[in-house]
Amino acid sequence: MGFTDLLEEVGGFGRYQWLHVTLISLPGLLMASQNLLNNFVSGIPTHHCSLPANLSLHNLSLTYQVDEKQLLKAFIPPEPSGNRLDRCRRYVEPQWHLLAPNSSANISELQTEGCVNGWTYDRSEFSATTVSEWDLVCSLRPLKQMIQTIYMGGVLTGAIIYGGLSDRFGRRSVLIWSYLQLGVLGSSAALSPSYAGYCIFRFLSGMAVSGIILNGVSLKVEWIPTKTRTLVGTLTSFFFTFGQMILAGLAYWLRDWRKLQLFTCAPNFLFFAYSWWYSESARWLVLNRQSEEALKSLHRVARINGKPEVINKMTIEVLHSHMSKEIESSRSSYTAVDLMRTKGMRRISICLIAVWFSTSFAYYGLAMDLQKFGVSIYLIQIIFGAVDIPAKLFALGMLSFLGRRVSQVSCLFLSAIIIFANIFVPTEMQTLRTTVACLGKAFTSASFTTVYLYTGELYPTVIRQTGMGFVSTMARVGSMAAPAVLILDEVLPALPSMVYGGAAVLASCFACFLPETLNMPLPDTIDDVENKWSGEGATSQLKEAVSLKEGVVSLDGSAASKESIALTELKDTEGTGLNAL
Numbered sequence: 001m002g003f004t005d006l007l008e009e010v011g012g013f014g015r016y017q018w019l020h021v022t023l024i025s026l027p028g029l030l031m032a033s034q035n036l037l038n039n040f041v042s043g044i045p046t047h048h049c050s051l052p053a054n055l056s057l058h059n060l061s062l063t064y065q066v067d068e069k070q071l072l073k074a075f076i077p078p079e080p081s082g083n084r085l086d087r088c089r090r091y092v093e094p095q096w097h098l099l100a101p102n103s104s105a106n107i108s109e110l111q112t113e114g115c116v117n118g119w120t121y122d123r124s125e126f127s128a129t130t131v132s133e134w135d136l137v138c139s140l141r142p143l144k145q146m147i148q149t150i151y152m153g154g155v156l157t158g159a160i161i162y163g164g165l166s167d168r169f170g171r172r173s174v175l176i177w178s179y180l181q182l183g184v185l186g187s188s189a190a191l192s193p194s195y196a197g198y199c200i201f202r203f204l205s206g207m208a209v210s211g212i213i214l215n216g217v218s219l220k221v222e223w224i225p226t227k228t229r230t231l232v233g234t235l236t237s238f239f240f241t242f243g244q245m246i247l248a249g250l251a252y253w254l255r256d257w258r259k260l261q262l263f264t265c266a267p268n269f270l271f272f273a274y275s276w277w278y279s280e281s282a283r284w285l286v287l288n289r290q291s292e293e294a295l296k297s298l299h300r301v302a303r304i305n306g307k308p309e310v311i312n313k314m315t316i317e318v319l320h321s322h323m324s325k326e327i328e329s330s331r332s333s334y335t336a337v338d339l340m341r342t343k344g345m346r347r348i349s350i351c352l353i354a355v356w357f358s359t360s361f362a363y364y365g366l367a368m369d370l371q372k373f374g375v376s377i378y379l380i381q382i383i384f385g386a387v388d389i390p391a392k393l394f395a396l397g398m399l400s401f402l403g404r405r406v407s408q409v410s411c412l413f414l415s416a417i418i419i420f421a422n423i424f425v426p427t428e429m430q431t432l433r434t435t436v437a438c439l440g441k442a443f444t445s446a447s448f449t450t451v452y453l454y455t456g457e458l459y460p461t462v463i464r465q466t467g468m469g470f471v472s473t474m475a476r477v478g479s480m481a482a483p484a485v486l487i488l489d490e491v492l493p494a495l496p497s498m499v500y501g502g503a504a505v506l507a508s509c510f511a512c513f514l515p516e517t518l519n520m521p522l523p524d525t526i527d528d529v530e531n532k533w534s535g536e537g538a539t540s541q542l543k544e545a546v547s548l549k550e551g552v553v554s555l556d557g558s559a560a561s562k563e564s565i566a567l568t569e570l571k572d573t574e575g576t577g578l579n580a581l
Contacts, residue, residue: 004225006282006298006314006319007223007224007225008225009302009307009310009313009314010298010301010302010305010307010310010314011301011302011304011305011306011307012225012228012305013224013225013228013232014301014304014305014306014307015304015305015306016223016279016300016301016304016305017223017224017305019304020220020223020278020279021220021224021232021236023274023275023277023278024216024219024220024278025216025220025236025239026239026271027179027212027216027267027268027271028216028236028239028240028243029239029240029242029243029246030243030246030264030265030267030268031209031212031213031240031243032240032241032243032244032246032247032385033243033244033246033247033250033264034151034182034186034205034206034209034264034265035155035209035364035479036244036247036367036381037247037260037261037264038147038148038151038483039251039367039377039381040126040129040247040251040257040260040377040381041129041130041147041257041260041261042129042130042131042136042144042147042148042257043125043126043129043131043377044129044131044137044141044144045121045122045123045125045126045129045131045132046121046122046125047087047119047120047121047122047132047137048072048076048085048086048087048090048119048120049075049076049086049087049088049089049090049114049115049116049117049118049119049120050115050117050118050119050120051075051090051117051120052117070099071099072085073085073095073098073099074091074094074095074096074098074099075090075091075094075095076089076090076091077089077090077091077107077110077112078107086112087119087137087138088114088115088137088138088139089112089113089114089115090112090113090114090115091110091111091112091113092111092112092113093111095110114138115138118135119132119135119137125255125377126255126256126257127255127256128255128256128257128258129257130144130147130195130198130257131144133257134194134195136195141487141490142487143195145483145484145486145487146199146483146484147198147199147202148483149480149481149483149484150199150202150203150206151202151203151205151206152206152364152476152479152480152483153203153206153480154202154203154204154205154206154207154209154210155206155207155209155210155476155479156206156210156473156476156477156480157203157206157207157210158178158206158207158208158209158210158211158214159210159214159469159472159473159476160473161207162174162178162207162210162211162214162215163214163469166211166214166215166218170280170281170284170285170288171215171218171219171222171280171281171284172215172219172275172278172279172280172281173280174211174215175211175212175215175216175219175275175278176272176275176276176278177211178208178209178210178211178212178215179208179212179268179269179271179272179275180268180269180272181204181205181207181208181211182205182208182209182212182265182268183265183266183267183268183269183271183272185201185204185205185208186201186205186208186261186264186265186266186268187261187262187265187266188201189201189202189205189261189265190258190259190261190262190265191258205265218281219278219280219281220236222281222282222283222284223279223281223282223301237392238389238392240388241385241386241388241389241392242385243385244381244382244384244385244388245381245382245385245386247264247381247385248378248379248381248382248385249378249382250263250264251377251378251381252378279297279300279301280293280297282294282295282297282298285297286319286320291316291319291320292316294319295314295315295316295319298314298319299311299314302314335466336466336470338463338466338526339459339463339466339467339470341526342526342529342530343530344529344530344532344533345526345529345530347513347533348458348459348514348515348529348533349467349470349471350510351510351511351513351514352451352455352458352467352471352474352514353471353474354506354507354510354511355408355412355447355451355471355507355510355511355514356451356455356471356472356474356475356478357474357475357477357478357503357507358412358478358503358504358506358507359412359444359447359448359451359475359478359504359507360448360474360475360476360477360478360479360482361478361479361481361482361485361500361503361504362415362416362419362440362444362482362500362501362503362504363441363444363445363447363448363479363482364478364479364482364483365482365485365486365496365499365500366384366419366437366440366441366444366500367384367441375430375434380434380437383434383438384437384438384441387438387439387441387442387445388441388442388445390442391441391442391443391445391446391449392445392446392449394442394446395407395411395445395446395447395449395450396449398410398411398446398450399450399453399518403516403517403518404450404453404454404457404514404516404517404518405454405511405512405514405515405516407446407450408447408450408451408454408508408511408514409508409511409512411443411444411446411447411450412443412447412504412505412507412508412511413504413505413508414443415440415443415444415447415501415504416501416502416504416505416508417501418436418437418439418440418443419440419497419500419501419504420497420498420501421436422436422437422440422497423494423497423498444504454514454517455467455468455471456468457517457520458514458515458517458523458529458533459523459529460523460525460526460528460529463526482500485499485500515532515533520532
């Protein structure tokens with residue numbers, strides 16, 4: 001017996017669980033907005049050097065009877081490609097002869113200078129962004145990508161800090177604080193008077209986002225019975241998917257970066273207000289010697305689920321008898337060092353580091369550079385969000401029929417091929433470029449779904465959460481590095497795609513060395529991992545086969561089947577992973 005039996009006694013997945021899951025999942029609609037906000041808040045409007053202060057483009061167009069756009073050719077040189085005007089240079093002196101219909105002047109010999117009078121921005125797509133407000137263009141363009149890198153650094157920091165705090169102070173307390181932090185500091189970012197101030201607020205907002213996601217997932221899962229976690233986890237993961245499409249609608253409606261920043265952060269005050277209704281994880285309370293509080297939480301859940309008769313039956317003694325195994329296991333402690341201490345664990349951890357890093361690296365590399373496709377940024381954000389729906393369903397199908405390793409390798413390798421293919425698609429073929437990019441994001445999204453489940457199956461029970469936290473930290477590092485790589489397009493436009501694709505290819509090679517876990521019993525201890533997957537060959541496989549056979553034969557009530565126990569844990573892990581994504 002365990003905590004799952006207690007949940008069944010107080011109503012299973014009853015009225016409380018429905019409300020609990022829904023209320024915790026709702027903020028997921030805005031968590032996707034936080035991760036992808038920089039696409040719109042720091043969108044790059046079409047721009048060119050401003051004309052000298054004593055010149056008026058409108059008056060000149062009337063004088064010379066020439067369209068204003070045509071008149072700009074006398075002041076702004078074209079880019080080397082000739083497709084548009086240069087964004088960072090202008091002629092030292094107006095070149096009126098270039099307005100002639102058949103002008104044959106050698107433009108490369110004309111003297112140019114930087115934008116000494118600033119820039120003029122096209123307001124048709126964005127009315128205001130951080131780029132247009134603080135002139136984050138030309139030599140300052142890397143500062144635009146730096147905003148996203150700093151934000152992801154906050155997400156990484158939050159995962160480290162709030163993960164430890166939640167183990168000490170509880171999931172509910174840290175979750176409530178994270179809502180308030182994101183509401184206050186995220187809204188304050190909309191009032192930032194300077195670039196530096198905005199970056200600081202975004203870093204602190206990233207910390208809060210990490211606290212909300214990690215503690216929301218833990219608090220939600222720990223109140224759901226095992227048999228319903230897979231379904232609930234799959235369904236609630238779509239809150240993040242729909243959130244990507246909501247972001248596109250909000251950005252299209254508002255068009256101003258300060259308003260968009262405020263609208264995506266202010267709802268956290270509402271989440272903060274109703275989050276006090278949550279019950280702390282009874283499992284966490286018991287393991288932290290707060291059994292009386294845990295009992296009160298279980299009684300409350302029983303009342304809401306319409307099980308008042310259970311209240312008198314459930315006592316401290318009953319609680320401890322059901323959770324004796326968890327209490328005993330909590331006395332042993334493991335650290336991240338144990339992930340590298342032995343041969344089998346070291347092999348798994350190194351391969352998973354590469355897979356997690358590259359998946360996140362490629363995912364955010366595609367998702368954070370929507371303007372390069374030449375399509376409306378609002379439309380492509382909706383498409384990129386919608387493509388996650390079939391991608392997640394596709395991943396679940398592959399996992400069930402092809403196995404974990406084949407699915408992981410295939411998703412990474414196919415995403416790399418598609419990223420490479422888009423390099424050779426001409427910029428004029430916008431529809432094809434967009435379609436190929438959507439396929440690339442779909443496969444990276446499928447890789448995310450796969451690696452969450454795969455990781456939970458590879459690491460043993462005694463160190464599973466530590467392992468998940470460690471490798472997901474590598475994903476945060478990848479998401480931090482992705483925006484910085486976009487700067488390389490100044491050197492060679494195809495270079496960022498080559499880096500993203502190359503990382504995915506390398507990760508697919510590492511994934512080939514991971515052991516298959518389809519229909520395999522989950523390991524409980526580090527010794528289980530070493531016996532199963534340390535590479536000992538036929539002897540290890542024979543022991544595994546004998547062990548599995550004994551588990552299937554032992555069907556009497558005195559000994560539970562090892563395979564059935566593994567299936568129960570698999571459902572638990574799968575639901576957690578899908579929901580976190």
